[in-house]
Amino acid sequence: MHKGVNLSIYCLLLELEAWKNENGRYPEEIYIQSDGGVEYANTYIPPLCELLVSKRLARVIYWTRLPVGHTHEDIDGNNLTYASNL
Secondary structure, eight states: OOHHHHHHHHHHHHHHHHHHHHHSSOOSEEEEEEOOOHIIIIIIHHHHHHHHHHTTSOSEEEEEEOOTTOOOHHHHHHHHHHHHTO
């Protein structure tokens, strides 16, 4: 497994655990957005989503991929706002 995918899956599962600890249950809906690499699209994320739903850790998972050549303008704009308030 590629290091980037492994880290992404670890972070997702860590966030699910944190959600459960804070709310006493798993979320019904999960939204995942990825940058697109082949490893995400074809090999690792779909089976992970299927596992989470089959184990009833979520009722539905929405997974979107950013298009090739996308920019990070939206998040960069938010980070600029946060940085200026520090």
